[in-house]
Amino acid sequence: MSSKHGKYVYIAIDKDLYAKVRVFKKKDPKSADAYAFYGVFVKKPPRKAVVLSSSDLPEEVLNKIKSYLSSI
Structure with a gap:
């Protein structure tokens, strides 16, 4: 199942972890x-x-994802 109309992408955070x-x-x-x-x-x-690497994202979005991960 792909994301509906390209609205969502997955960001590779780690080897087996995607946001x-x-x-x-x-x-x-x-x-x-x-x-x-x-x-x-x-x-x-x-x-x-669609899977993007974390380097393709703006820095603010990547910081938001990493801060959420550290709070879990």
């Missing part, structure tokens, strides 16, 4: 406003899902 992130297509992809993180982590993303 599900909502992408707003009308916003600039280099901006932190284009991504919304809801606190969903998976061990294996869907087969057809």
